[in-house]
Amino acid sequence: MSDVERTPVENTLGSGSVGLVTPGSIVEPADELLLPREVPLGGPRAMLVRRTLPNRVRRMVGAWCFVDYYGPADITGQAGMQVPPHPHTGLQTVSWLLRGEVLHRDSLGSTQLIRPGELSLMTAGHGISHAEESPAEHGAVLHGVQLWVALPAAHRDRPAEFAHHSDLPVVREPGGTITVIMGELAGARSAARTFSPLVGAELAVAAGRELTVPLDPGFEHAVLALSADSTVDGSPTPVGALRYLGGGRRAVRIASERPVRALLLGGAPFEEQLVMWWNLVGRSHEEIVQARSQWEAERAAADPHGRFGSVSGYAGPPLAAPALPNAELRARGREGRPPLR
Numbered sequence: 066m067s068d069v070e071r072t073p074v075e076n077t078l079g080s081g082s083v084g085l086v087t088p089g090s091i092v093e094p095a096d097e098l099l100l101p102r103e104v105p106l107g108g109p110r111a112m113l114v115r116r117t118l119p120n121r122v123r124r125m126v127g128a129w130c131f132v133d134y135y136g137p138a139d140i141t142g143q144a145g146m147q148v149p150p151h152p153h154t155g156l157q158t159v160s161w162l163l164r165g166e167v168l169h170r171d172s173l174g175s176t177q178l179i180r181p182g183e184l185s186l187m188t189a190g191h192g193i194s195h196a197e198e199s200p201a202e203h204g205a206v207l208h209g210v211q212l213w214v215a216l217p218a219a220h221r222d223r224p225a226e227f228a229h230h231s232d233l234p235v236v237r238e239p240g241g242t243i244t245v246i247m248g249e250l251a252g253a254r255s256a257a258r259t260f261s262p263l264v265g266a267e268l269a270v271a272a273g274r275e276l277t278v279p280l281d282p283g284f285e286h287a288v289l290a291l292s293a294d295s296t297v298d299g300s301p302t303p304v305g306a307l308r309y310l311g312g313g314r315r316a317v318r319i320a321s322e323r324p325v326r327a328l329l330l331g332g333a334p335f336e337e338q339l340v341m342w343w344n345l346v347g348r349s350h351e352e353i354v355q356a357r358s359q360w361e362a363e364r365a366a367a368d369p370h371g372r373f374g375s376v377s378g379y380a381g382p383p384l385a386a387p388a389l390p391n392a393e394l395r396a397r398g399r400e401g402r403p404p405l406r
């Protein structure tokens with residue numbers, strides 16, 4: 066997906082611990098409900114997504130730095146998702162569907178139809194471009210998430226790669242199931258490549274049951290509600306909201322009277338400062354300016370051999386980069402600013 070947000074407006078409720086964390090320190094348990102804001106997704110036929118990360122008071126959970134939730138949307142007779150080719154740097158994109166399908170194409174030549182329960186993982190590294198669209202023949206409903214994982218310094222300039230995982234481990238528990246998307250959870254490990262200690266899992270809870278999910282107390286965690294009427298450790302969590310739990314916890318309980326799904330995200334606190342702008346993750350204003358101008362030059366020249374390559378098969382031109390803000394882009398840490406009182 067592509068971030069086209071120009072003027073972020075953010076909401077939060079019931080903020081818990083918001084303090085400074087020194088490198089290597091342990092993150093305390095917290096309970097913050099981060100409410101989503103609606104953002105139009107890239108392209109001329111924009112679709113609204115609900116974004117919970119980055120947020121004014123919290124920018125990351127482990128290396129997870131971007132959380133967009135969309136649908137369920139009835140796209141019968143419509144184009145559905147149409148995100149033209151756009152660049153990425155310094156991150157991995159994690160595509161996860163609950164319903165429907167999305168066709169991914171990238172500048173490595175990958176063409177992949179993504180279906181529910183399958184992980185498409187694109188590691189941008191130094192640079193890649195991709196397009197995402199609902200295929201011409203598509204189901205009635207589109208429902209899913211798009212997540213970004215920041216790459217640590219040692220890996221952020223690595224060559225780009227794309228992998229699709231359709232055989233993720235599923236752990237069956239009395240209250241429901243745990244699909245391990247990335248990292249290790251409940252004794253099962255995903256084959257997906259990670260570059261910092263992190264976990265991502267889909268939790269499916271049976272009606273009237275409670276699913277207890279074991280957590281690594283050295284990680285910080287958050288739960289994204291993918292259905293209405295779910296509770297996280299007993300606290301009602303609206304659909305599309307992200308409940309940040311902090312660290313030091315050994316388990317989290319998801320429960321509902323109805324069958325519900327949720328996404329668990331966690332990881333070791335990411336201590337590097339990042340500059341996130343548009344679809345680019347870097348470490349300085351200058352890096353972002355350089356990547357932006359390279360994209361713009363390669364796009365204008367239709368250069369398939371540049372930093373970002375070119376995407377074949379998408380019916381439309383690549384996305385133009387937005388104008389840079391007047392102010393210098395600043396590197397920021399994992400936590401945002403304290404909430405306004």
Ligand code: MN
Nearest residue numbers: 066067153158
């Ligand atoms: Mn993208």
